[in-house]
Amino acid sequence: MPVLATPAWRLECAAVLFDMDGTLVDSSRCVDRTWRAWCARHGLDAEALFRVSHGRRNHETVALVAPHLDVAREVADLVRAEEACLDGIVPVPGAPELLAALPRDRWAVVTSAWRRLAGLRLRAAGLPEPGVLVTADDVAAGKPDPEGYLKAAADLGVEPERCVVLEDAPAGLAAARAAGMRAVAVRTTMGDGRLAARWSVDDLEALRYEED
Known part of the structure; x- marks a missing residue:
């Protein structure tokens, strides 16, 4: 079973779902x-x-x-x-390496940005566009509603409970939990108690993906 892990914990999962701004892209x-x-x-x-x-x-x-x-x-x-505005847009530390390790059919991006902006920012940061990209254009209700994450899981053909979500904002963490997914807080935007989560990382450098 594939594993998303840090030195402190390991999460078995079939897919990894990313927020974009603050999680993959520093905009x-x-x-x-x-x-x-x-x-x-x-x-x-x-x-x-x-x-x-x-x-x-x-x-x-x-x-x-x-x-x-x-x-x-x-x-x-x-x-x-x-x-x-594309000046100063860079990848979050560890994002290029983590995405390179993930098979294309095992990850997706779920963002509150619209599709054109998502593409602009991913390219500006030098990151690949995912096979599954769920944007504000694709859902009726935004985060903290779980619709976006549930759509991404369905598009990947993975059950929600087998997904791990990486998020930097309370609304996104709430959306992941409402979807029945495990949520990892990424402390790039907020480092305080608003991101209370069982699992957390400072950025993506601490994470590795392994095929056990």
């Missing part, structure tokens, strides 16, 4: 710049926004923090800004 400079500029334009508290935005789709974040605005128009502006 923090672009995300921070885009949202701070948007908050400044509307007189909103950026720190309050960041407490709820990680792992959520843009329209959900806008509706949550500024329901008085025209959500569709604001999201269109954010789409243009995020797609134009």
Whole structure:
């Protein structure tokens, strides 16, 4: 049985499902710049926004923090800004090596980004696009709803309970658990108690994939 492991623990699994931003791709400079500029334009508290935005789709974040605005128009502006910002996008430490070790039919990406942005960021970070990529365009409900992770497992032909999810945000960890999957917290974005999880790593360098 394949195993995802660190020196401290081992998880048997049939597939590994990754969040993208903060888990595989470090896009923090672009995300921070885009949202701070948007908050400044509307007189909103950026720190309050960041407490709820990680792992959520843009329209959900806008509706949550500024329901008085025209959500569709604001999201269109954010789409243009995020797609134009690729400076400083790099892989999370250990991501290239871990993906290279995984067979193509044993991993997927489930992201709150839309499909075009996901492709742009994966390429900017020098990472391969997965055979199964579930984006905001593919689901009716975003994280913490489990729909995206359940769709990825189904597309890979793997039962949910045989999947391990790697996530850097509370909404994503909640989505994985709601899908009946084991969740590993990646402490690249938040290192505090908000990522309480049975299994956790600082980044992906601590992880290895083995075929037992």
